[in-house]
Amino acid sequence: MTTARSLGLARCHDCGLTSRFEHAPEGGSTHCPRCDSELHMRKSNSLSRTWALLIAAYLMYIPANLLPVSTILYLGNSEPDTIISGVIALFQGGDAPIAMLLFFASIAVPMLKLLTLTGLLLSVKYRSKWKLRDRTQMYRMIEAIGRWSMLDIFVISLLVALVQLQALSTIHAGPGAIAFCAVVVLTMFAAESFDPRLMWDALEEEV
Amino acid sequence: MDTSPATKAIACHDCDQLNAATVLKQNEKALCSRCGSVIGRGGENVLSRTFAFALASLILLAVANSFPFMEFKIAGRSQVAHISTGVTQLFAEGYWELAGMVFFTSILAPIVVVGGLIGVTLPTFLGRRYRWMILLGKLVGKLKVWSMMEVFLLGVIVSAIKLSAMADIVYGPAMAAFGILILTSSAALSTFNPQTFWEYMDEGEIA
Ligand SMILES: [Zn+2]
Numbered sequence: 276m277t278t279a280r281s282l283g284l285a286r287c288h289d290c291g292l293t294s295r296f297e298h299a300p301e302g303g304s305t306h307c308p309r310c311d312s313e314l315h316m317r318k319s320n321s322l323s324r325t326w327a328l329l330i331a332a333y334l335m336y337i338p339a340n341l342l343p344v345s346t347i348l349y350l351g352n353s354e355p356d357t358i359i360s361g362v363i364a365l366f367q368g369g370d371a372p373i374a375m376l377l378f379f380a381s382i383a384v385p386m387l388k389l390l391t392l393t394g395l396l397l398s399v400k401y402r403s404k405w406k407l408r409d410r411t412q413m414y415r416m417i418e419a420i421g422r423w424s425m426l427d428i429f430v431i432s433l434l435v436a437l438v439q440l441q442a443l444s445t446i447h448a449g450p451g452a453i454a455f456c457a458v459v460v461l462t463m464f465a466a467e468s469f470d471p472r473l474m475w476d477a478l479e480e481e482v
Numbered sequence: 483m484d485t486s487p488a489t490k491a492i493a494c495h496d497c498d499q500l501n502a503a504t505v506l507k508q509n510e511k512a513l514c515s516r517c518g519s520v521i522g523r524g525g526e527n528v529l530s531r532t533f534a535f536a537l538a539s540l541i542l543l544a545v546a547n548s549f550p551f552m553e554f555k556i557a558g559r560s561q562v563a564h565i566s567t568g569v570t571q572l573f574a575e576g577y578w579e580l581a582g583m584v585f586f587t588s589i590l591a592p593i594v595v596v597g598g599l600i601g602v603t604l605p606t607f608l609g610r611r612y613r614w615m616i617l618l619g620k621l622v623g624k625l626k627v628w629s630m631m632e633v634f635l636l637g638v639i640v641s642a643i644k645l646s647a648m649a650d651i652v653y654g655p656a657m658a659a660f661g662i663l664i665l666t667s668s669a670a671l672s673t674f675n676p677q678t679f680w681e682y683m684d685e686g687e688i689a
């Protein structure tokens with residue numbers, strides 16, 4: 276096995292070209308010969324950036340689950356819903372498939388992303404060589420499914436748009452929705468800033 | 483372009499393993515020998531198919547955003563919604579963060595991605611290469627995860643089911659356009675092979 280880095284080569288993050296990495300003079304940077312993006316052997320400050328985004332996401336996760344994401348005013352009654360109470364109400368209303376879908380998109384996926392990214396970051400910190408292939412696949416998976424968590428935000432925007440019949444019934448967004456949206460965006464950025472090659476570097480430096 | 487032997491190899495974006503570049507046939511995939519990630523897709527002349535799908539998507543995007551896509555009827559009153567109604571309503575209620583994210587992921591990013599795909603494929607028919615195509619190619623690569631039309635469509639289905647208990651839902655013409663749009667835009671993205679595009683850019687003088 277030969278890594279690009281061991282031969283002084285780097286892959287461009289934007290166009291995928293593998294090219295020779297020339298160490299730039301102090302303060303300068305190396306650029307891709309094809310697309311002119313800045314080249315890095317590994318994503319710059321990957322670990323500290325990913326940790327910072329992840330911790331911010333954990334902090335926003337609390338209000339996202341405690342505050343109401345929407346409030347329904349129906350015939351004079353006001354009914355605030357959190358993410359969890361919304362899913363439970365759907366289950367009780369007999370809409371099991373939709374409840375499962377929202378449970379998956381709004382509860383399972385964000386939780387899975389937060390925990391997986393934490394695990395991956397720790398595995399890099401402790402230079403773990405355990406199941407590298409599986410961990411790489413896990414990373415690709417959470418990167419791919421993260422966007423589906425926006426589902427609840429779209430549902431809220433659609434309900435707010437449709438149900439505006441003043442006297443009868445209205446639906447308003449709640450502050451929890453902002454926090455939830457922040458969790459989705461922060462975890463998407465965190466997944467993007469994590470560099471899976473750092474996991475594989477654990478194999479290399481001991482040889 | 484530097485085409486010394488070392489740069490003919492492809493570095494894996496997931497584990498940094500250097501893999502020999504191989505010629506791939508249509509629908510063939512190259513996998514990294516160490517971590518199993520997809521490092522190349524085969525396909526010739528796919529840029530023209532991407533162009534056709536992207537052009538159809540742009541037209542459908544215009545249709546989907548110009549006509550009402552849902553009507554909500556309750557007790558003799560009705561409310562008509564466009565795709566953008568959720569954005570304006572959220573903004574009016576002071577939830578500009580949500581309004582901004584919904585606008586970005588369901589309207590702006592799809593337009594930029596689809597428009598960008600047209601921009602990088604159209605000049606290839608004339609054998610032209612421009613510097614702005616490089617920027618557009620990078621922009622498409624960065625924005626495609628933020629273009630969430632299929633998540634939005636799922637949101638439409640979920641809201642319709644949620645509301646069907648309290649009112650009648652009538653689908654407008656934009657809904658049909660949006661449904662087809664999901665197919666054409668995912669076809670545009672899946673036929674677009676960034677590698678083919680970047681190799682095309684390497685093959686001649688860039689104006
Ligand atoms: Zn590049």
Ligand SMILES: [Zn+2]
Nearest residue numbers: 494497514517
């Ligand atoms: Zn690999």
